[in-house]
Amino acid sequence: MVNKERAISKFLELVQIDSVSYNEREMADYLIHYFTDLGYEVLEDKGSNEKVPLANAGNVIVKLPGKGTLAHQETLILEAHMDTVEPGNGVKPSITADGKYVVSDGSTILGADDKAGIAQILEVEAVLRENNLDHPPLEFLFTIGEEVGILGAFAVDTDLLQGKIAFVLDGGGGPGTAIIGGPDYYDITGKIIGKAAHAGVSPDTGISSIQVMSEAISNMTLLKIDENTTTNIGKVICNYPTNVVPEVTTFAMEVRSLDRESGKRQLNHIIEELEKAVVKFGATLEYDVNQSLFAYHHTDDNPVIKRFKAMCARHDLDYQGIVMRGGTDVSGLTFNGIDAIVLAAGGENGHELQERLIIDEFLQNIQQVIWLVTE
Template sequence: MINKERAINKFLELVQIDSVSYHERGVADYLINYFSELGYEVLEDKLSNEKVPLSNAGNVIVKIPGKGALANQETLILEAHMDTVEPGNGIKPSITEDGKYVVSDGTTILGADDKAGIAQILEVEAVLRENDLSHPPLEFLFTICEEVGILGAFAVDTELLAGKVAFVLDGKGGPGTAIIGGPDYYDVSGKIIGKAAHAGIAPDSGISSIQVMAEAISNMNLLKIDENTTTNIGKVICDYPTNVVPEITTFAMEIRSLDHESGKKQLNHVIETLQKAADKFDAKLEYDVDQSLYAYHHEDDNPVIKRFKEMCKRHNLNYQGLVMRGGTDVSGLTFNGIDAIVLAAGGANGHELQERLIIDEFLENTQQVIWLVTE
């Protein structure tokens, strides 16, 4: 039932619409026009745009009425994000000579993350419509700013959504693969404020902020903390002439954990270690903590897992439930009370110039979505 040529052409069309994070307007307008012309109710989520004012668009929501024997079942959400990472403007896609992949010209990413997911949803709708297939009420949710902190999914206006179960089409791998867990994520940034002094004439009258930072780092547990938790310092910036005791050192770091308590414990350790070092040298610590992801791990009795595993069993697919340490829109949806998992869309090498769409996987993964919404 899948029209391979149509599905691939839609993907090629989508990746040529520039939509790097905060600039999703082109894709939003494309989707609004496309589904409106088909006669569906289409909404632009104004609340998401208010909460993410730097974006020039809001989340797009499409309402698909249920049909046939499944029309009265609970609403299902299919979700994909509209934005891409840089360099993502002026993408020139092509199909490789062997017909197995879609690639860019090597000067940009391809945008399979996540235009592959959007193209899947477009093809699923077309197959349902053309073949008059029974399905429950569906909501298509296309989010903004996933790549810069899951902003659209966290900001979604849940009053516009009836569905409480969502399949996010944004992963890699083949049919049967699902991401069912993700981490808490803390951004910790700040500065150590010491006291400037001439390094040659009166060093003892100064307080070296970089010495304070070094003291903190030397006493801090970093990198792999336990099986669930990691911590990494990405930036320590102190830029002074060598004859000046440096007054200010800034820093930025992250903490990820698949376990709430372990993550909080490590966050407290980091802050306490920084404060202890500052106190030792009579310096001042200023810091901010921003939690952009919230840990989740769906159990087998969760409705979204049960539906997916049952589909895998019916079609002899090897179910693989994976837990990842990166962020996806599932974190935002789960935070908003929507049970969600990530399914494979068919892309590979995401965020790289070597990104590609694996055509067979893209089509096979689209078929599994059709099974999910028609059985």
């Protein structure tokens, strides 16, 4: 039932619509007009735009009434994000000579993350409509700002959605693969304030902020903490002439964990070592902690897992439930009370100039979504 030529053509069209993070307006307008012309109820989530003021668009929601024998089943959500990473403007896609892949010209990313997911949803709708297939009520959710912190999914106005089960089309791999767990993620940023002094004349009157930071780091447990938890320091910035005892050192680090308690313990450990170091040297610490992801791990009795595994069993697909340490819109949806998993969209090498769409997997993954919403 999947129309290969149409699905690939739509993907090629979508990746040429510029929509890097915070600039999703053109993509949102395309989807609003596309589904409005088909006669569906289409909403732009203005609240999400207000909560993400740098964005020039809000989440887009499309509502499809249920049809036939499945019309009174619970509403299902299909979701994909509209934004891409840089360099993502002016994408020039082409199909490789062997017909297996879609690639960019190498000067930009391709944008399969996540235009492949959007193209899948458009093809699913087309198949349902032209084949007059029975299906439950459906909601298509297209979010903003996924690549810069899952912003649209966290900010979504849940009053605009009926569905409590969502399939996010944004992963890698073939049919049967699902991302079912993700981490807590903490950003820790701040600065240590010491006291400036002349390094040659009176260094003993100063407090070296970078020495304080070094003391703290030397006492921290870093990188792999346990099987669930990692910590990394990404930035330590101290830029002074060598004849000045440096007064201020800024820093940025992260803690991520698949286990909430382990993550909190590690976060507390990091803060404690910073605090002990500044007390030892008489410096001052200023810091902020921002939690941008919230850990989830769906078990087999979760409704979204049960539905997906049942579909895999019916069609002899090898179910693989994967827990990942990166962020997806599932974190935001789960935070908002919507059970969600990530399904494969067909892309690989995301965020790289070598990004490409694996055409066969892209088409096969569309078929599994059709099975999910028609059986």
